[in-house]
Amino acid sequence: METPRKLDQQRMLEIRRRLVRMHYESGVGHIGGNLSSIDALALLFNEYIGASDHFVLSKGHSAGALYTALWSAGKLGDEQLTTFHRDATLLAGHPPAAGIPEIMFATGSLGHGLSLAAGTALADKMRSRDNRTFCVTSDGEWQEGSTWEALIFASHHKLANLTILVDHNGLQGFGSTDTVASMSPLWNKLQGFDVSIDVVPGHDLPAIRAALNKRLDRPHIIVLQTSKGKGVSFMENRMEWHYLPLSETQYKQAIAELSES
Incomplete structure (x- = not known):
């Protein structure tokens, strides 16, 4: 198994290559959204998530990135x-619903992961x-x-132990998020709640770290400005x-x- 260590861009290239190889050998898709989220996931599992912390992958079709991040952290x-x-x-x-200790819930029917995470955070707070x-x-x-109902719940209960990361790559199953149901800019909508918000470059490890290092008195939302298919020219933003x-x-x-370095 791999050994968790502080990440740099060279290590992230290794992790990306392993992610791509896993998808290729299995013959499955969903690679674009995995490449947009892998930086944050790898950073969380290598440097932030401790034995008593919890993690929920609401965007379950990025399971490949989650497994690769777990691999990178041993x-x-x-x-x-x-x-x-x-x-x-x-x-x-x-x-999956069971079998991997770091995975609490079966997820992927988009929109319910944040509710599960908010309930978990409230239980820990209590x-x-x-x-x-x-x-x-x-x-x-x-x-x-x-998702908005979960945010109302998290804000009402002042869940300072809850950190929400948004993989903001601008694309979804039927086109761009602006074309399907425009919410742009999303962070302006989120500001109406009693939460702290950071908008950061989602492939910039120091920027993500700076946001994750904050310990605040309310729920923390980190909007990661990412590119679908990041790192592979013919995939990016497609x-x-x-x-x-x-x-x-x-x-x-x-x-x-x-x-290429």
Whole structure:
């Protein structure tokens, strides 16, 4: 297994290559949104999430990024990644309900992950536990009422132990978030709640760290301005990579691009 360590851009390239290889070998898509969220996920599991902390991946179709982040932190072995999306695997296309200690809930029906995270954070607050709950959402699921209801709940209960990260890549299953149901800029809508908000470059490790290092007196929302398919030229900001698997030629090109320092 890998050993968790402080991340830098060279290490992130290694993690991206492993993520792409896992998707290619399994013949599955959803690679674009995995590449947009992998920086934050890897950073969380290598540097922030402790034994008593909790994590919820609301955007469950980025399960590949979650598994790769766990691998990078020594929580999953390389041989386990080879089972991704296979029959009888623990590493399903969306996070499983059981079998991986770091995964609390089966998620992926977008819009309910934040509710689960908020309830978890409230339970810890009521028990006076000094830990944190992290929840990663997509930007598209902020078009759903259940997400806003969860935010109302979190704000009302002043869940200072809850950190919400939004993978804001601007694309969803049927086009851009602006085209499907414009909320731009999302952070302006979020400012109406009793929460703290940071908007940061979502592939800039020091910027993400600076936001995660804050300990505040209310729920913290970190909007990560990301690019779908980050690091692979033919994928970046292309909606079709929400779905497509990689051909052999595309895979070789992607690995070549992710091998450049």
